[in-house]
Amino acid sequence: MRSKKIITVIMGVISFVWFIPIYFMLINSFKPFKEVVLETAKFPSTFYLGNYIELFKNTNYLQLFFNSIIITSLSVAGIVLLSSMLGYRMARYKNRFSKYLFIYISFAVIIPFQAIMIPLVKVMNSLFLIDTRIGIILVYIAHGLPFGTFLYYSSIVKISELIDQSAKIDGANLIKIYTKIIFPMCSPITVTVVILQFLYIWNDFLLPLIVLKTNTIHTLPLGMSAIIMGEYSNKWNYAMASAFLTSIPMILVFVFLQKYIIKGVAEGSLKI
Amino acid sequence: MLAFKRKLNTIQKEAIFIAPSLTLYTIFFVIPFAIGIYYSFTNWQGISHNYEIIGLSNYTSLIKDQFFIDSIKRTLYFTLFNIFFTNVLGMIFALMLAGEVRFNKVYRLILMLPSILSLVVTGFLWQFMFTKISADIYKYTSIDLFNTNWLSDNKVILYSIVIVTVWQGLGYIMMIFIAGIKSVNTSVIEAGKIDGANGMKSFFYLQLPLMLPTILVGIFLNLAGSIKIFDVVFSLTGGGPGRISEVMVLNIYKEAFINNRLGYANAKAIVLTAVVILIVSIQMICMNKVGDQR
Numbered sequence: 001m002r003s004k005k006i007i008t009v010i011m012g013v014i015s016f017v018w019f020i021p022i023y024f025m026l027i028n029s030f031k032p033f034k035e036v037v038l039e040t041a042k043f044p045s046t047f048y049l050g051n052y053i054e055l056f057k058n059t060n061y062l063q064l065f066f067n068s069i070i071i072t073s074l075s076v077a078g079i080v081l082l083s084s085m086l087g088y089r090m091a092r093y094k095n096r097f098s099k100y101l102f103i104y105i106s107f108a109v110i111i112p113f114q115a116i117m118i119p120l121v122k123v124m125n126s127l128f129l130i131d132t133r134i135g136i137i138l139v140y141i142a143h144g145l146p147f148g149t150f151l152y153y154s155s156i157v158k159i160s161e162l163i164d165q166s167a168k169i170d171g172a173n174l175i176k177i178y179t180k181i182i183f184p185m186c187s188p189i190t191v192t193v194v195i196l197q198f199l200y201i202w203n204d205f206l207l208p209l210i211v212l213k214t215n216t217i218h219t220l221p222l223g224m225s226a227i228i229m230g231e232y233s234n235k236w237n238y239a240m241a242s243a244f245l246t247s248i249p250m251i252l253v254f255v256f257l258q259k260y261i262i263k264g265v266a267e268g269s270l271k272i
Numbered sequence: 273m274l275a276f277k278r279k280l281n282t283i284q285k286e287a288i289f290i291a292p293s294l295t296l297y298t299i300f301f302v303i304p305f306a307i308g309i310y311y312s313f314t315n316w317q318g319i320s321h322n323y324e325i326i327g328l329s330n331y332t333s334l335i336k337d338q339f340f341i342d343s344i345k346r347t348l349y350f351t352l353f354n355i356f357f358t359n360v361l362g363m364i365f366a367l368m369l370a371g372e373v374r375f376n377k378v379y380r381l382i383l384m385l386p387s388i389l390s391l392v393v394t395g396f397l398w399q400f401m402f403t404k405i406s407a408d409i410y411k412y413t414s415i416d417l418f419n420t421n422w423l424s425d426n427k428v429i430l431y432s433i434v435i436v437t438v439w440q441g442l443g444y445i446m447m448i449f450i451a452g453i454k455s456v457n458t459s460v461i462e463a464g465k466i467d468g469a470n471g472m473k474s475f476f477y478l479q480l481p482l483m484l485p486t487i488l489v490g491i492f493l494n495l496a497g498s499i500k501i502f503d504v505v506f507s508l509t510g511g512g513p514g515r516i517s518e519v520m521v522l523n524i525y526k527e528a529f530i531n532n533r534l535g536y537a538n539a540k541a542i543v544l545t546a547v548v549i550l551i552v553s554i555q556m557i558c559m560n561k562v563g564d565q566r
Contacts, residue, residue, distance in 0.1 A: 008374045014365070015382040018439065021401050022385065028400070040408040082293040089289045101290075108301055110552050112500055114521055115545040118528050118538050119307035120300065127299075142300035145293050174285045203390040205503045206521075210529060221390040225507055228396055236400055243393045254388045258381060261388075265444060266451030 029241035036237045051241035055227075061245060063216060064223035068249075071133055071219055072201045075140035079197050080190055083145050087152025088182050092161065108146035113206065121210055131213045139211070140201050148193045155189045156182060188267075195257075195264030202250065220246050308538050316535035323535065330539035339515055340540060343523040346430065350519065351498035353434045354441075358494050359487070362442050366449035367475075380450070384443035391440065395507025398436045399423065423509055429517045436504055441497070445490045452486025453479070485562050492555045499548060520544055 028036050030047045055061055090098050120139065121130065129135030159182065167177045183190075208222040215223060224246045232238040254261060312330055316323040334340050365383065369376045386394065402422035410418035422432040456479060464478045480487075502521040505511060511518035511526070518526075524544065528537035 004371070004373055007368045007371075011365070011368055011373070011379045012375065015379045018386070019382050021397050021439070024401065024405050025397050036404070040404045041412065082296070085289045086293040089286060101294075104294075104302075105297065107305070108297070110549055111301075111305055111545055112548045114500060114524055115541045116301060116304040116308055118534050118541065119304040119311060122307070123299065123304050138296060139300045142296040145297055149293070175288070178289070199388060203388075205390065205392050205506070206525075221392045221503075225392045225396070228507075236404060239396055240400065243396055246393050247389050250388045250390070251385070254385070255381075258384075262380075262384070262447055265447050 025240050025243055028236060029244045031237055033235060033237045036240075040236075051237045052245070055238060055242055055245065059227050059242070060216065060223065061242075064218055064220045065249065067133065067217055067223075068202060068220040071137055071140070072198060075137045075144065075201050076194055076197045078137065078141035079144040079148050080193055082141060083148025083193070084152045084183055084186060084190070085178065086145070087149045088156050088178055090149065091153050091156040091159075092164070105146040105149055108143065109150075113143065117206070117210055124211060130211055131217070133217055136207065136211055139207065140204075144197050144201070148197070151189050151193055152186060155186055159185055191260055192264045192267050195261050198253075199261075220249075309542060311535050312539040312542050314535040316538075318532040318534045326535075330536050331543075334536070334539055334543065339518065340520075340523055342515075343518050343520045344543075346518070347499060347501065347520040350430055350433060350437075350501065351495060353431070354437050354498045355491055355494050357434060357438045358441050358445055359490050361438065362445035362490065363449055363487070365442070366446045366453060369446070370450045370453040380443075380447070383446060386440045387442075387444040389440070391503035392507045394436060394440050395504045398432075398439075398504075399508050402432060424513050426516050429509065433501075433505060433508065433517065436508060437498070437501070440504070441494065445494060448490050448493070449483075449486060452483045452489075455486075456482045485559070488555070488558055488562060492551070492558075495551055495555075496548070499544070499551065 024041070027042075027044055028040065029051055030049070031044045032048050032050060035042075035044065035048075086101075090101055093101075124130040124135050124139070127135075129138065163181060164177055167181055172180070203221060204219075205221050205225070208219045212218055212222060215226065218226065224242050227242055228239045232242070313325055313327060314323045315326050315330075369380055373379075389397075406418045406420070406422060409415070420428055422428055460482065461474060461478055464474050469477060500521055501519050502525065505517060505519050505522055509517040511522045520540075521544070524537050524540045527533050527540060531537075
């Protein structure tokens with residue numbers, strides 16, 4: 001019993017230390033510039049909202065937020081749809097074709113994004129997809145597909161083919177079998193794929209950095225970094241306020257869906 | 273004729289399922305990769321569309337590129353430290369929080385919180401911590417540690433980056449380890465107890481070997497991320513001051529999108545790919561070995 005109490009205390013101290021940077025981000029976002037410079041570590045005497053008002057007035061935060069929502073949700077939806085379809089068929093092929101597909105898709109697991117980023121810009125350029133939201137969505141889908149396909153494949157292989165066959169005898173075609181039977185049976189995998197891809201795409205920085213040039217279509221991390229490094233550089237009060245604004249959506253999602261996120265992280269990693 | 277039609281029909285239906293994915297994957301992944309290998313043998317500069325094939329000379333000149341070599345060394349050094357601290361601390365924290373300890377849900381939540389933040393935000397946040405907050409704490413406490421030039425001292429800067437990445441990535445690894453601890457069959461531990469394996473003995477001879485697959489997942493997940501570290505360094509130091517914190521991907525990024533030497537940058541990216549492929553191969557061998565033992 002005593003050892004448990006000691007652990008509670010030790011981990012309490014560690015969690016406290018872990019929270020310090022977030023705490024300082026919060027308190028300094030509610031201070032005017034002068035107070036941040038002179039008394040950085042002090043708790044604000046009054047909650048000053050000027051930084052946030054300024055950011056909402058002079059930057060396109062809502063636009064950035066909207067862009068991130070659109071890009072992330074459509075990409076994740078595309079990944080779920082396409083990878084479950086591909087995974088389903090791959091699990092059912094009995095010939096060598098399935099093996100070849102597997103090897104073909106495995107490239108994505110081995111080859112890092114950095115190896116393709118430079119020519120990717122050129123490919124997107126020649127397809128008139130550079131600097132467009134639809135372009136970046138298609139790239140996210142293409143890059144997230146293999147991971148999703150593997151997860152769906154490994155769970156659909158375990159579903160007996162007799163289910164397909166009996167549905168077929170009842171007159172269901174392939175598309176109906178997939179939408180009414182197979183896909184609903186994979187919903188635990190869908191949750192895992194959605195969470196991991198959502199976390200990854202929402203926070204991704206490198207791809208938006210190289211393909212999104214116009215600032216009206218920037219994602220939240222990219223637009224926010226441009227704001228901090230641009231007109232507000234060295235103004236810590238604005239930097240901390242916009243850092244917090246960028247983090248709020250994710251923090252809310254995390255607090256409300258933590259059960260699923262923790263499950264998704266744990267399961268996704270164990271299945272790789 | 274009818275049989276042929278039916279066969280065509282099934283092919284069409286199969287195509288609906290697999291063609292869209294394969295098309296996207298081919299256009300946005302496989303083709304760029306193939307083009308990239310080709311470009312690595314040219315002196316392509318981006319803006320001008322003329323380029324020549326120059327054979328291996330990109331590869332021979334990057335061996336002599338001191339900045340690139342330094343960035344590789346730096347990245348490997350960083351990776352080693354990051355993996356060590358993230359996984360060891362992650363394991364210790366996981367062991368402490370896996371059981372029924374008071375407040376363990378709250379503690380897990382707090383430790384996990386940084387891993388859902390964007391890495392760029394994390395970089396800016398820690399830039400603030402290292403410059404302003406650290407100086408302010410020194411002002412009040414005069415503890416020498418806080419008088420460090422975290423982001424400008426040549427000897428310290430790499431460790432500063434490790435502090436940030438451990439802070440950021442530990443929660444994620446810890447959650448994976450907790451899942452691993454919970455998946456270990458408790459009856460084995462109980463049986464060990466009867467045979468006299470207690471405390472440390474039980475941990476090192478029973479629990480740890482049983483968790484080996486999970487530990488490997490944690491290490492390799494961390495390894496792949498560390499080799500490709502970019503976002504944090506981009507916002508924390510931008511590779512500076514000078515180039516003393518420039519990591520491999522940042523070096524490639526600058527070569528490609530700032531210096532516009534796209535052919536040369538691609539040769540560097542291929543080197544990175546080779547490193548990653550080496551790691552993945554080692555990972556697969558390890559995982560297979562562990563799989564065989566079970």
